[in-house]
Amino acid sequence: MREDPTGRALQLLSLLQTHRFWQAGELAERLEVTERTVRRDVDRLRGLGYPVDATTGKYGGYRLATGAHLPPLILDDDEAVAVTVGLRYAAEAAIDGIEETSLRALAKIEQLLPDRLRRRVSALHSSVISIRGAADGDIIDPEALSVLAAARRDHEHVRFDYRRGDGESSRRLVQPHQLVTAGRRWYLVAWDRHREDWRTFRLDRLRQLRPVGGQFTPREIPGGDAASFVADSIGPAPRRREAKLAIRAGFAELEEVLRFVDHTPIERGADSCLVLIRGEDLGRLAMTVARLALTAPVTVLEPPDLAETVRRLAAHLAASPP
Numbered sequence: 001m002r003e004d005p006t007g008r009a010l011q012l013l014s015l016l017q018t019h020r021f022w023q024a025g026e027l028a029e030r031l032e033v034t035e036r037t038v039r040r041d042v043d044r045l046r047g048l049g050y051p052v053d054a055t056t057g058k059y060g061g062y063r064l065a066t067g068a069h070l071p072p073l074i075l076d077d078d079e080a081v082a083v084t085v086g087l088r089y090a091a092e093a094a095i096d097g098i099e100e101t102s103l104r105a106l107a108k109i110e111q112l113l114p115d116r117l118r119r120r121v122s123a124l125h126s127s128v129i130s131i132r133g134a135a136d137g138d139i140i141d142p143e144a145l146s147v148l149a150a151a152r153r154d155h156e157h158v159r160f161d162y163r164r165g166d167g168e169s170s171r172r173l174v175q176p177h178q179l180v181t182a183g184r185r186w187y188l189v190a191w192d193r194h195r196e197d198w199r200t201f202r203l204d205r206l207r208q209l210r211p212v213g214g215q216f217t218p219r220e221i222p223g224g225d226a227a228s229f230v231a232d233s234i235g236p237a238p239r240r241r242e243a244k245l246a247i248r249a250g251f252a253e254l255e256e257v258l259r260f261v262d263h264t265p266i267e268r269g270a271d272s273c274l275v276l277i278r279g280e281d282l283g284r285l286a287m288t289v290a291r292l293a294l295t296a297p298v299t300v301l302e303p304p305d306l307a308e309t310v311r312r313l314a315a316h317l318a319a320s321p322p
Helices: 005-016 024-031 035-047 077-090 098-112 115-127 142-154 226-234 282-293 304-318
Strands: 052-055 061-064 156-163 169-182 185-192 197-202 206-215 241-247 262-268 273-279 298-302
Touching: 005 024, 005 035, 005 061, 024 035, 024 061, 035 052, 077 098, 077 115, 142 156, 142 169, 142 206, 169 197, 169 226, 185 226, 197 226, 241 282, 273 282, 282 298, 282 304, 298 304
Parallel strands: none
Antiparallel strands: 052 061, 156 169, 156 206, 169 185, 185 197, 241 273, 241 298, 262 273
């Protein structure tokens, strides 16, 4: 029998915080005590503010209920690291006001971490950097997230004003089905009542969001996967321009440079190759040519305007300083 009441109570709390139903016999076996001792330990937890529900009878047991306030949590090593890392990157989310709140919570937890866990978390944080992708206009109102989450849970209609990418605004009445994150952006997958079709909405473009009552019957999202639906909706960045390049190097020498370039090899010779590259505009194509030119001589075969842009770039780079 475990004689340490404090340690036993903490172990009991750790089991109850899984929020599953535990039969009294199961807890007694785990704690190596009698069921009477389990009842006393449960009463001790209740006295500390933990709401523990109990059922009686042959199959009676205990479950940790939702309380009016947040009592202290018991986390194992992996859970503590996961919470700390999650707070660290929640501080970079594009949600208005969450940065400061996350950092406050992170500071409190990191002060309590033992050295062995603090070193794990520190090693991870020092090895990862984030690209800041959201501009000020991309910030999400946390209240909008709460309203949409509740409406999705309760199958309730919501209405909002929506600004499209071209600047046009319209009033929408929708049935929210799923919230999806993609990097620092948030999307809503919903059935649009007026258009009688599925739509994807960026949350930073929603204004005057409010539930309007009236419940709906959930539909099946096309393909059955909201994440895939959003990925198909937003699609990859458009590639509007193409260019054919003659490069005085074997294709194998260029693979590392072309790794992040939309390209198609046309001819592969031992010491030269023809490559078709694609980009969003003339400037990006010119930058790709410049990057390739650091590895080998490049000739732009087409289009003519890119060849002229590259010549102008080369002349400016070779010019003497004033």
